[in-house]
Amino acid sequence: MTDQPLLVAAKERFAPWLIEPMLRNRQTYIKVAMAAAMINLFALVSSLFTMTVYDRVVPNDASSSLVGLSIGLGIIIIFDFILRLLRVYFVDIAGANIDYEVGDRLFAKIVALRLDQRRGSTGTLTGLMRELETLRDFFASATLTAFIDVPFILVTLGVIAMLGGVLVLLPLAMIPLVILAGLLTNPALDRLSARSLGDGLVKQSVLVETIGNLETVKASGAGPMLNERWREALNRHSHSSLGQRLLSSIAVTVASSANTIAYCGTIIVGVGLLRNHMITTGALLACSVLCGRSIAPLAQIATLLSRLSATRVAYRQINALMQTPSEGPAGDALKPVVQGRIELRNIAFRYPGASEKALDQLSLTIAPGEHVGFLGRVGSGKSTLARMVLGLYEPTEGAVLIDGIDVRQFDPAHLRHQVGASMQDHALLAGSVRENICLQRAHVDVDEMLRVAEISGTHRFMGQITNGYDLRLADRGDGLSGGQRQSISIARALAGRPPVLVFDEPSSAMDAQTEADLIGRLQEEIQGRTFLLITHRTPLLRLVDRIILLEQGRIAADGPRDAMLQRLTRGKVA
Known part of the structure; x- marks a missing residue:
């Protein structure tokens, strides 16, 4: 029965x-x-x-x-x-x-x-x-x-x-x-x-x-x-x-x-x-x-x-x-292999309780393997755009598409395995450094962990610690410096070679030399992958080929990196 x-x-x-x-x-x-x-x-x-x-x-x-x-x-x-x-x-x-x-x-x-x-x-x-x-x-x-x-x-x-x-x-x-x-x-x-x-x-x-x-x-x-x-x-x-x-x-x-x-x-x-x-x-x-x-x-x-x-x-x-709605589709979720084409169609979004829109009728297309930097003042919508691509929030208007598929149709866990993200707060979890990088993902073994740790700069300071990658971290990584937390966060995002990378202020707590070393290692790592970079630091723009300037949730300017930097320097971007 x-x-x-x-x-x-x-x-x-x-x-x-x-x-x-x-x-x-x-x-x-x-x-x-x-x-x-x-x-x-x-x-x-x-x-x-x-x-x-x-x-x-x-x-x-x-x-x-x-x-x-x-x-x-x-x-x-x-x-x-x-x-x-x-x-x-x-x-x-x-x-x-x-x-x-x-x-x-x-x-x-x-x-x-x-x-x-x-x-x-x-x-x-x-x-x-x-x-x-x-x-x-x-x-x-x-x-x-x-x-x-x-x-x-x-x-x-x-x-x-x-x-x-x-x-x-x-x-x-x-x-x-x-x-x-x-x-x-x-x-x-x-x-x-x-x-x-x-x-x-x-x-x-x-x-x-x-x-x-x-x-x-x-x-x-x-x-x-x-x-x-x-x-x-x-x-x-x-x-x-x-x-x-x-x-x-x-x-x-x-x-x-x-x-x-x-x-x-x-x-x-x-x-x-x-x-x-x-x-x-x-x-x-x-x-x-x-x-x-x-x-x-x-x-x-x-x-x-x-x-x-x-x-x-x-x-x-x-x-x-x-009874609160969960993320992801109501029916069967899609789990396609992501190639890296990203398209935003007339996106509008307002945070709950906010009076102004964080994004307002924003449209753009990013080709597979393209490296794009997003600039703008505080509150211009840069981090919100990254959250849209990750499917953390749903647009109130318009659609976010990856490879022509609305992200709302993706299985959320599958989507985030395909998109490596290093967000602005760089929060770490309680547990070992190894667990923070690998996250018990089957495809991230010890060799892959060491590879991405070397690229992010994590290995430079973890190799000098007695417990090494088994060092136990407190909540949110307390006990590490801001730059160290950022390095571990970047290693976590790179692990498994995801086809899409989203980095939000990845070096804001690093010194100039550490940042320069990181840029040199990332230039090779991100080749062939779609790369979205949100930053206020000019040196990081060496990693991108295209710059998009956001202002009040809209695109104020969009063009090749060198041309955009010249316009920004002259202060002629409208």
Whole structure:
């Protein structure tokens, strides 16, 4: 029997990214349900044991019967112990599987997220990953265990009715009270949970921003400002969390009080029934024990209702992220071998929230193997154009074509394996220098790594370090100079000989001699490949044959390198 109909139905109903992993673990949950059912049945045995001892064993001094009952009870206790351990084990196994699948799916979604659809700061996105724990606990372990126990309330009440008659009315009267307390606190909990989650994400955002830019924070003296933001975020989050916890405790406290009332009421009423010989002493004791067991699952439900609001808010946040459009085509993605022809047709683009267009009706064609330099003032659209070619952003108007194919039809990972990019920030990843260059690409072996390291200049300083290419880097390559990070970034872009290269200010942190050496080595390396260079440094223009001047997102001038440099020198470029 196939799972496909179930998966399709789940997708149509509710959160397929969460329900599908749960359905795939349904065999485990069936085992959990069976174990929970047996545990609830075993819970009745201790009460019946108490009743039998007081009603049969004590009056008749039946020691041999007590031994037999004790042996039977001992066997049940052992099985109950084993079943409880198995229930926890199976729930944890299923929970771990769901954590892995949902977490993996969410991480893949973040990586594939279209940059123009990104909402919130880095801290906000990392905070959402933490909310997976809330969802997993509610929809997997806690909810399942509680709702399996709920039907056995009826079984327990039925046993109380058989043993104590009207005594069943006392726990029965407490059930609506507990449910009502949970329902009445839910609307306010919704508001407080949303506020608490939002405040928590703001706090996370401040923390991540500070730690990620600690050197800048210290050097610029931004510590007091961030301290103030942190204190404000702590204050807001502590207040909203306090209100949430206080309100959520109401339903739980009501359930606890209801349990006490039902238990004591059973004893008080039971004494009267016992005097009138309507029940036995054993029945009264058994009913008092069962009374607590009938309310206990409701206390779990009350706890779940108090957590429902936080879970609902977390679900909305994560589900909104999961429904955000991913980059790449909706259907089958193309994976052609790139030759290097690039064409921009009437491109227009505006960053989310920006008032002005970064690119405005820009059109150009770059032939395979052509070397083109892009010049322009800050904010003229040079880096944006590079992002368009890489498919990091989609144009709001027009199309970007590589070899006549719209980049939106490419498989994003395949496209970026065909385009080597060294972007302006030159950020490195935590890990070894080897990992930063190779990126676990199968076609980049040790020989290729050493070749591109020699070209980029990385080998000149890595060969003098004890750990060499196994040197572990901190986040973003902290501990290396700006020029060293740029060299590693260039090596990463060159690795694998991609047919298209996009370099954005590749030598901005290098000294003149290092830059001159790099230019000499790159001149041979980029032969036969399409090369896009964004720079403000004149020496690098030796690498290009054509220069395009951008101004306010448009092409102000386009021509051969030497002619363009002469015009720029004379200041006659319009």
